[in-house]
Amino acid sequence: MSSEIVELNVGGVFYTTTSRTLTTQPDSKLTILFNNKENALRDSKGRIFIDRDGVLFRYIIDFLRDGTLSLPETFREKERLKREAEYYQLPALIESLTVNLQHQQPGVITVGYRGSFQFGKDGLADVKFRKLSRILVCGRVSLCREVFGETLNESRDPDHGIVERYTSRFFLKHSFLEQAFDMLTEQGFKLVGSCGSGTAGTAAEPKPGVDTEENKWNHYNEFVFVRE
Amino acid sequence: MSSEIVELNVGGVFYTTTSRTLTTQPDSKLTILFNNKENALRDSKGRIFIDRDGVLFRYIIDFLRDGTLSLPETFREKERLKREAEYYQLPALIESLTVNLQHQQPGVITVGYRGSFQFGKDGLADVKFRKLSRILVCGRVSLCREVFGETLNESRDPDHGIVERYTSRFFLKHSFLEQAFDMLTEQGFKLVGSCGSGTAGTAAEPKPGVDTEENKWNHYNEFVFVRE
Amino acid sequence: MSSEIVELNVGGVFYTTTSRTLTTQPDSKLTILFNNKENALRDSKGRIFIDRDGVLFRYIIDFLRDGTLSLPETFREKERLKREAEYYQLPALIESLTVNLQHQQPGVITVGYRGSFQFGKDGLADVKFRKLSRILVCGRVSLCREVFGETLNESRDPDHGIVERYTSRFFLKHSFLEQAFDMLTEQGFKLVGSCGSGTAGTAAEPKPGVDTEENKWNHYNEFVFVRE
Amino acid sequence: MSSEIVELNVGGVFYTTTSRTLTTQPDSKLTILFNNKENALRDSKGRIFIDRDGVLFRYIIDFLRDGTLSLPETFREKERLKREAEYYQLPALIESLTVNLQHQQPGVITVGYRGSFQFGKDGLADVKFRKLSRILVCGRVSLCREVFGETLNESRDPDHGIVERYTSRFFLKHSFLEQAFDMLTEQGFKLVGSCGSGTAGTAAEPKPGVDTEENKWNHYNEFVFVRE
């Protein structure tokens, strides 16, 4: 049997694992530690001692067992875990956490639309569905691109060379509001605010070709999404 | 007595259980492990050793005891637990978790209504109740169907063959807004945004048969629901 | 001294208690277990062994000590704890948890009001307070009754025989919006959405007796409350 | 050295402390227990045994060490901790928790304002700031007083003798909306809903002295604050 049991004392928390798991990553401090285990510090019960946080080691050993990172859905110690990964010299774990943390780059994107309803000829349709032409997108250019990718229309944005700036001149190539919302939530954004407003009436005669009923129901709805 | 006590060391966390519980699922790794317990790795106290996460094992053993999955209401390690279930080869648990995770498929549904109030003849009714005709539903077709089922009216949606698309042409067969909200919350959706807007007045004479008071109070309220 | 110390191993978690506490509920499995303690399974340290979840046992023993249920304010394992109470045959605890869980029956109630401001004669009052006549309540009939009780006016609801249905024809007997909100929050509802809209102007002359200033400020505010 | 080490077994959780800490409060059950320690129940390792919840004892011993109560910011077991303080007969801790729990008395307060913008003569000012005259406060009288204290103007409330009632006739002595919000959040209230609405236009000529531009931008914003 090629693996032997190893008992660890990590800052006072005890773990049991095997030599095979511990030496999975050849250049890590844990491999070096195990290969020099006769020189390792040991606690009063003979366990190999590591002077690091004992709680976060749960995820370090988990990564060594499976080779992939799988964190609880609401894990809130990523920065701290990255510090541990750096200490143990686990580049693949550092990489995973860095991607994971970058992915969490915070920012705000606002999505808005001017909408009304489809009334059909003489307003006779029995159901009037939502009607909107353009979905407007405002925010930091790089963030908008990350979220909307190919569905983003930048053709009307005057300064499209510069990325580190804000714009309010992006819009989407489609008109499905919920698709835009789905893309935002898939990227970790949450809807945190929403505003609606109607329009002002006028005493003027409606222009020819304008549907007065549709005109009356015009509104602007604006949705603020945040990624923390 | 047909069952004996078994002491386990799962990655450094200790559990005590019985042989009967451990071997409930005939083809699982735990049954195999117990049936070959004379070859099992053992820690320094003689406990059977398993080189897996010790915390999540709480739910593995719980499942073996009762045969059903019962997780804390806000459990946030489902993906991680599924990985453990795969390791232990527990198909019924994997199945439960897969259903559970699918059920959490994220998405956005928007519900909107154009409403006003019932004024009665000459506005004499002492209480004016909310009046709305159609509850509009927008979002991914498959998601809307999952939530609203038989209460969804798709008759006005032109492309009803294709499922993987977005629509803004669904409406409900009833007009109870709170029933729609209840169905959404029962399916794990949360209301995250809401917008209201009134309508614009006009200088035109009201058409015959239009209740001017009701007309004045027209508004469009839109509610955004998200399942994370 | 009538009580002796009992050491327990509940699925690997250790508890210490007294025989008096353990046998408080005469017909429970724990009383039976203690009265037959010479036949009980014991772990390697001689502790009485129970093959159940070790963490939830904290609340089982707490209930035995005081005879009442007191859970953390955000306790999220009620269903799981109820399963444990059923296993241990503790009817009073099952009852408490059932009431507790029923109380958490999810649902949505919408509260809305049409309001304006009190301008006084010729708008001369220095402060214009909120003015609203009726607070409208919409939702499932049984839920609305549970929350608002005697303050609910059902006189205008046409079908008041049937309970398992939705209505938008309830209103409150008083006009204190915050009292309605307090009753909802006391019953575990949370405000999750709110919409406001003004009214449309008209070219028509105001009717005699209508305060034009008050008319101008008319608005409809709608509040969505959810209990999860 | 006047203090000796004391090992405790509180319901199966082990604590180590000193006799000095344990006897800080002369009349508490812990002082009595220590002074009669030769008669105390002891576990199999000789630790003094206490048949109470082991987890909450962390805060009991913390209180004895420093004499003050300092809980985690999101502590959710106050009712349970109070029950423990009553068991141990620690009046100062009961008092702290009672104040703490009262402070958390739930309730709803609504703040609203009618506002517009300052346009200056002929609308020539380059920036138009928010303009509002009165901040209206609605809710339970005692709660409004607790939050706003001296900044609350009750002069227009007709029934100011009675405290256990609701009012919509309070307003603030100042016109700084954010100061009102700060006072609410300092007292543990959270903003959970907000509604905005504009006003209706009229065909009538504006009255002399009315700024038509300012008039056009009139709106009513209403904010609902809840303390859970």
Add this chain to the structure above:
Amino acid sequence: MSSEIVELNVGGVFYTTTSRTLTTQPDSKLTILFNNKENALRDSKGRIFIDRDGVLFRYIIDFLRDGTLSLPETFREKERLKREAEYYQLPALIESLTVNLQHQQPGVITVGYRGSFQFGKDGLADVKFRKLSRILVCGRVSLCREVFGETLNESRDPDHGIVERYTSRFFLKHSFLEQAFDMLTEQGFKLVGSCGSGTAGTAAEPKPGVDTEENKWNHYNEFVFVRE
């Protein structure tokens, strides 16, 4: 080897570390304790005993290992940890926590804008983007300055000498709403409320040079941000 293993019993929770880690901060109580370890209180297993909270010591020892403070993202015991740092006499940790806590100084800032859409000549542009001139900022002066720094325009605020006051006369030097939101979220503010309102129509002829379409879509959106 210059470091030796030290076993600690902190209020009943056990930690293992090295003498080097423990004596990192020369004037701390832990250094003093270690240098007088022959006089230290010891528990029944010979561990050095410290009569303080055992759970929070995890972060104390962590700080000694790395010399920097790294807390979980949602750590909720900062006040309690500061009390521990004061007990152990660790000025650098006290300093970190004080900065950290000050940074969390609560408050409310409101951001609002009057906006419409760019219609271009005769409304012929195919996409109408959001158009806003000034972003208004209201709140406590010191807080607004902390968040917006150089991007804040105070030139129109009459009393700019006094800091401890509220103002509604600040605006931003730029017109990128999302940049303002990003700055607020970077400083720990969360959007908790948002209100929208349109404008009232008039019977008057539009003034020369006013774009009637743009005029119609005028709205005021107000966003409330809170830092807890």
